[in-house]
Amino acid sequence: MQALYFDGKEPRYQEDYQKPQPKAGHSLIRVLMSAICNTDREVLRGYRPDFRGVLGHEFVGIVEESDRKELIGKRVVGELNEGCGHCIYCRSGREKHCPDRKVIGMEGLDGTFEEYFVLANHLIHVVPDSLPTEKAIYTEPLAAALEIPNQLHIRPEDNVAVIGDGRLALLITEVISLLGVDLTVIGKHPEKLKYFSKYAKIERNETDSYEVVIDATGSPGGIELARQIVRKKGTIVLKSTYAGSANIDLSYFVVNEITIVGSRCGPFRPALELLNKGLVELPEIELWKLAEYENAFASKAFKVGFDFR
Amino acid sequence: MQALYFDGKEPRYQEDYQKPQPKAGHSLIRVLMSAICNTDREVLRGYRPDFRGVLGHEFVGIVEESDRKELIGKRVVGELNEGCGHCIYCRSGREKHCPDRKVIGMEGLDGTFEEYFVLANHLIHVVPDSLPTEKAIYTEPLAAALEIPNQLHIRPEDNVAVIGDGRLALLITEVISLLGVDLTVIGKHPEKLKYFSKYAKIERNETDSYEVVIDATGSPGGIELARQIVRKKGTIVLKSTYAGSANIDLSYFVVNEITIVGSRCGPFRPALELLNKGLVELPEIELWKLAEYENAFASKAFKVGFDFR
Numbered sequence: 001m002q003a004l005y006f007d008g009k010e011p012r013y014q015e016d017y018q019k020p021q022p023k024a025g026h027s028l029i030r031v032l033m034s035a036i037c038n039t040d041r042e043v044l045r046g047y048r049p050d051f052r053g054v055l056g057h058e059f060v061g062i063v064e065e066s067d068r069k070e071l072i073g074k075r076v077v078g079e080l081n082e083g084c085g086h087c088i089y090c091r092s093g094r095e096k097h098c099p100d101r102k103v104i105g106m107e108g109l110d111g112t113f114e115e116y117f118v119l120a121n122h123l124i125h126v127v128p129d130s131l132p133t134e135k136a137i138y139t140e141p142l143a144a145a146l147e148i149p150n151q152l153h154i155r156p157e158d159n160v161a162v163i164g165d166g167r168l169a170l171l172i173t174e175v176i177s178l179l180g181v182d183l184t185v186i187g188k189h190p191e192k193l194k195y196f197s198k199y200a201k202i203e204r205n206e207t208d209s210y211e212v213v214i215d216a217t218g219s220p221g222g223i224e225l226a227r228q229i230v231r232k233k234g235t236i237v238l239k240s241t242y243a244g245s246a247n248i249d250l251s252y253f254v255v256n257e258i259t260i261v262g263s264r265c266g267p268f269r270p271a272l273e274l275l276n277k278g279l280v281e282l283p284e285i286e287l288w289k290l291a292e293y294e295n296a297f298a299s300k301a302f303k304v305g306f307d308f309r
Numbered sequence: 310m311q312a313l314y315f316d317g318k319e320p321r322y323q324e325d326y327q328k329p330q331p332k333a334g335h336s337l338i339r340v341l342m343s344a345i346c347n348t349d350r351e352v353l354r355g356y357r358p359d360f361r362g363v364l365g366h367e368f369v370g371i372v373e374e375s376d377r378k379e380l381i382g383k384r385v386v387g388e389l390n391e392g393c394g395h396c397i398y399c400r401s402g403r404e405k406h407c408p409d410r411k412v413i414g415m416e417g418l419d420g421t422f423e424e425y426f427v428l429a430n431h432l433i434h435v436v437p438d439s440l441p442t443e444k445a446i447y448t449e450p451l452a453a454a455l456e457i458p459n460q461l462h463i464r465p466e467d468n469v470a471v472i473g474d475g476r477l478a479l480l481i482t483e484v485i486s487l488l489g490v491d492l493t494v495i496g497k498h499p500e501k502l503k504y505f506s507k508y509a510k511i512e513r514n515e516t517d518s519y520e521v522v523i524d525a526t527g528s529p530g531g532i533e534l535a536r537q538i539v540r541k542k543g544t545i546v547l548k549s550t551y552a553g554s555a556n557i558d559l560s561y562f563v564v565n566e567i568t569i570v571g572s573r574c575g576p577f578r579p580a581l582e583l584l585n586k587g588l589v590e591l592p593e594i595e596l597w598k599l600a601e602y603e604n605a606f607a608s609k610a611f612k613v614g615f616d617f618r
Binding site for chain 1: 339398458518539547548550551563568572573
């Protein structure tokens with residue numbers, strides 16, 4: 001079968017990759033569509049130097065074999081982190097933080113840029129029939145945005161700023177705008193910001209301050225702007241990962257009692273809920289055949305993926 | 310009257326300092342006892358370069374004049390930050406973060422190292438008759454420790470580590486131990502740590518990790534140890550202020566979804582409650598006459614103050 005294999009240096013398209021067999025507690029999934037995440041690009045840049053295997057983790061597929069019989073034939077999405085099942089993190093609802101976890105397309109498990117792959121049953125979520133595959137493909141990144149209200153009580157009365165005007169910032173802005181807050185987006189690219197104007201203010205007074213500031217810039221400068229505009233006793237949510245350290249005056253955060261919340265992957269069920277209810281609008285995914293992976297990775301489209309149908 | 314005046318360079322003992330007059334909404338307080346806080350030492354080292362006036366902010370006194378008649382004759386303690394009364398912070402329960410606030414002994418207002426001083430009525434808390442002055446003098450630093458459970462929901466089921474074995478660490482350890490948590494203190498000085506053993510474990514396994522880690526070291530190294538021992542999805546509380554910046558790998562906090570909470574001054578009412586109920590034990594304050602201020606500032610005792618009685 002077709003697969004995009006990462007050999008530690010570069011991706012390699014194969015037509016003869018071996019179809020996997022599901023073990024107990026796992027399902028065999030036929031991939032319908034799989035999308036490129038920024039993390040896949042980071043793996044290619046060396047983010048996971050020890051990983052060898054098939055890339056990809058955002059997918060929609062059909063369960064073909066499973067020991068959870070009710071899943072067979074269902075269209076599904078799935079989470080990427082498979083924990084050990086018995087550590088403090090797995091036992092306290094934090095499986096995605098298990099130190100011995102495997103991660104599809106990143107750590108110890110083949111990913112979703114292939115025709116068939118295997119996933120643990122408890123990580124699988126059934127897609128409602130009314131939700132098209134082209135929309136369900138957004139479940140994983142939308143879940144990452146939903147991790148913010150999952151971690152933090154944002155009140156309708158709060159005012160909130162999102163820093164950044166990229167993909168993640170748009171998903172976050174749409175999710176946060178559903179809370180009824182006074183929402184502002186701060187970005188550098190007028191051509192991107194126009195997509196945000198439906199959900200948030202895209203202009204601000206220099207002196208405005210915010211109870212909650214979400215850094216989705218993906219660069220070390222985000223935290224410094226966040227520090228400047230967050231209210232005392234307010235909260236900064238960090239959604240950006242990047243290589244390297246930032247130099248920070250921690251006493252400022254103590255004296256002004258500011259909370260900093262690191263935020264990563266999030267809950268799938270509410271993401272499917274919002275997508276199925278049409279409460280978030282997302283640009284159409286640009287689709288390629290897996291063999292055209294070089295064009296796909298080079299594309300500047302908002303969302304790019306592979307079509308296996 | 311006697312006062313210890315800071316002229317921008319050093320403290321100056323005066324016997325002829327003018328007794329103040331309370332304005333509307335304020336009370337004249339006769340000081341019974343006033344304690345030296347680390348912040349007073351920092352003011353002497355240049356922490357508030359523009360301040361000129363009487364030092365000190367931890368006190369127990371008697372209200373002698375007030376337009377809140379029920380306060381007259383009462384033994385009281387008081388908070389230090391007087392806000393403008395109309396900004397977003399003053400209107401949302403965050404008066405101590407008002408950007409235009411005055412602070413006794415630090416910013417725009419004479420402090421408590423003098424026989425009489427003036428304080429806004431709403432900052433005054435009456436001391437229960439059953440609570441001796443020598444214990445009530447601990448209200449302000451104990452309130453700072455209580456700011457931690459005021460900001461953060463610490464569950465009895467959690468395990469918590471306090472890093473540091475100084476004064477603030479002891480107050481924090483005593484307050485947190487009341488929550489029933491599994492509590493460990495991490496310090497460098499065996500002679501200090503012995504005071505903590507009644508409230509917390511003072512030894513730990515290298516591999517132990519904690520849901521909540523409180524940095525009360527007062528040094529930039531605290532956050533790095535906190536980072537190493539806090540659980541993923543856990544919380545670090547920063548109680549340390551110090552000059553200078555720390556170099557921090559913020560991506561670690563994002564990937565592991567760690568929350569960092571800056572924490573400063575806290576609530577007086579619960580501090581008086583704990584003191585009056587005898588739920589915290591504190592070393593006896595070492596007392597000096599105000600004229601002996603040089604000995605007082607040089608003392609290494611746990612708590613040092615001035616006796617005006």
